[in-house]
Amino acid sequence: MRLPTWLAQHLAALRALLVFTVLLGLAYPLAMVAVGRVPGLDGKADGSLVxxxxxxxxxxxxxxxxxxxxxxxxxxxxxxxxxxxxxxxxxxxxxxSNLGPEDIVDTNATNPDDSTQSLLTQVCSRSKAVGELDGVDGRRPYCTPDGVGAVLAVFHRDGLTGPVTRVVSVNQTAPAAPFVSSYQGVPVEPAQPGHDYRAEGGLITPIRGDAPAIPAVPADAVTxxxxxxxxxxxxxxxxxxxxxxxxxxxxxxxxxxxxxxxxxxxxxxxxxxxxxxxxxxxxxxxxxxxxxx
Known part of the structure; x- marks a missing residue:
């Protein structure tokens, strides 16, 4: 007796489901477990525990x-x-961390628990700590002596042009003293918590400083x-x-x-x-x- 087409299709699908369940749900995993028990590979399969x-x-x-x-x-x-x-x-x-090279401005929130460090400040603080621990020069380009990103928000009279009217060290909050006292003749002020100086019109300007071009602390020590x-x-x-x-x-x-x-x-x-x-x-x-x- 010839089965109805719809029933034959459902039975074929069921057979395929059973075959692939046995192959991929049982045989393949068991084969992988067996391979993992081969001498020389068993340690890696167990996590290379020491x-x-x-x-x-x-x-x-x-x-x-x-x-x-x-x-x-x-x-x-x-x-x-x-x-x-x-x-x-x-x-x-x-x-x-999913932080990229352009992440150079810290978030200095009014509530310290909501503040976050930029990638640059993380690198600077780690390099400073490693330098102190191991007795080497922990300075890096674009880092302040106190271990944060050396970044200024520079305000111009006409937006992006014209004379400089105000300068803020965005990663240093009071009572920290700015890493430079003035920029183009304008006194540098510390940042105030809760301010987004980029949104307020400041031109974000990293300052290289006098650190060696090749830091003594290698990159993998700070990233x-x-x-x-x-x-x-x-x-x-x-x-x-x-x-x-x-x-x-x-x-x-x-x-x-x-x-x-x-x-x-x-x-x-x-x-x-x-x-x-x-x-x-x-x-x-x-x-x-x-x-x-």
Missing amino acids: SVDGRTVGSSLIGQSFTDADGNPVPRYFQSRPSAAGDGYDPTSTSA ASASGLDPHISPAYAAIQVNRVARERGADPAAIRRLVSEHTTGRALGFMGAPAVNVLELNLALDQEFPAR
Whole structure:
């Protein structure tokens, strides 16, 4: 007996649903689980967890912070790069800051809890902190000595042209003193909370300052990765931390540099990416070879 067309079509669709459910809902996932159990791949499938004396201390694929309960860097450890994932290196909130190079003006709200830092100020404050921690020059172009973006709102008599009539250091609020006292002969005033000087007609003007063109603090020390979970730092960032770590552990800096070299990986396939240092693995090697005093 020939089935009605509509019924035959529904049965064909049901058969296709059952076949693809078995293939893609059962067979494929089980095959992937089996591949993940292959010796040499099982560790990666389980998250590349790192254990010490039977205790899991982290993952070689996910970064973590080496700070105390107050969020301050622990000096005897190499520090990771900043993270924008949740409160820092949160795998459930992996993300970037989504701030771009033109984000240079802070939001100074009347309520301090509503204030936000621009990307430029974040970079400036981090560079200043790293410089103080590691004893290097933390200055960067377009950063003030107190670690915020060196940006002025310049008001002209005729809008964008004419003599300058007023100048505001937009990222420095009172009682902070402006990073420059005058601009084109006009005194510079600190910003007042709650004001949008761009909307009020100010021409936003970054000031380069006298910082070196190539900062001593490398870029990965002051910017987060796209995922916020990067477990690596650059060899340049590791290099400026060597003396501090050696001093805190009472070790020879040459021995610390040797460990850094041992935990530095080269470019993938010899040409992709850049050399990198796995911070967790390096710090574990430090604890084993140079225990904290």
